[in-house]
Amino acid sequence: MPTLPITLVVITYNEANNIARCLDSVPFAAEKVVIDSGSTDDTVAIAQAHGARVVHQDWLGFGPQRNFATTQCSHEWILALDADEYLSPALCAELEQCLPELMASKICAAYLRRATIFMGAPMRWYLPAMGEKMARLFHRERARWADVRVHESLRFNGPSVTLKASFNHENNPSLPEKQVKVLRYAELKCRDWLEKNKPLRLWEMPFVYPVTFIKDYILRLACLDGWRGFVVAETAASYAVYKRMRYYEMKCNPGSVENAAAALTRHGIDR
Known part of the structure; x- marks a missing residue:
C-alpha cells in the first residue's frame, strides 16, 4: 500500500504488549506519533523501533491528551487509535481505496466500526462490541476532542462518512x-x-x-x-x-x- 499524507497518533502508558501491533497495522501512514505519559516499561523503545516519533506529555486526561496529540501531528488528516486497537486487513484495503478521495473532500471526519475481542475471543452478538461506530479519522482543522477526563468523543459540525470494514479492539486481556x-x-x-x-x-x-x-x-x-x-x-x-x-x-x-x-x-x- 502506498504511503499517504496522514498521521497515525496513539496515546500510551505502559503499552509494551500492544503498541507494535497497533503501529504495524497502519502501513499507509506517512507519519506515526506516540504520545507517551511516562511509561515505565519498553513502550517508548518499541514504538521507536516500529517507526513512531515519541513525544512525552504528562497525563492531562483523555480529551486534553488527545487534543495535545493533534498539535504534534504534521499532516492535516489524522487517524487516532488506542494502543490495544489495530486495523483489520479489510479496513486497510477499504482505506486504500477511499482515502485519496476522502482527503480531497470537505468531509470533517469518518466513522470506523470497532469489533471487540473479550476474554480471548470476538464478541459475536453484543451490539456495542459488533461494529460500534467511532469517529477516529478526521481533519485536524474541522474536528476537536471533547475536553473531558474520560469517555471523550470527537466533536465536529459538518459532513462525515462511515466506512464498512471494522478495526479490532483487544479489550482488557484479563x-x-x-x-x-x-x-x-x-x-x-x-x-x-x-x-x-x-x-x-x-x-x-x-x-x-x-x-x-x-x-x-x-x-x-x-x-x-x-x-x-x-x-x-x-x-x-x-x-x-x-x-x-x-x-x-x-x-x-x-x-x-x-x-x-x-x-x-x-x-x-x-x-
Missing part, C-alpha cells in the same frame, strides 16, 4: 485489568462531575444496576454471547452503580478526592 480500568474511569468521570457540580440524584441508586444490566444483557444482546456476555453486562451495571456511589462520597467527604488520588497513584492506576 478481568483484573478490566476492573483496574473500571476503577480508573469511574474516578475520572466523577472528577468531571464534581467540577461541573452535577446534581446528586440518589433516588436513582436502587434502579441503576437492574436497568443497566437488562439494557446490556437483553436489549443489547449480550445474553447471546453466553457467559462472556453475562460478564460484560454485569461489569457495565456495576460500573454504573459504583461511579454514582463514588460521586456521592466525593460530595459528602471532599477529602476523599485527594486521598483516593494518592492511593491510586501508589498502585499505578492514576496518572
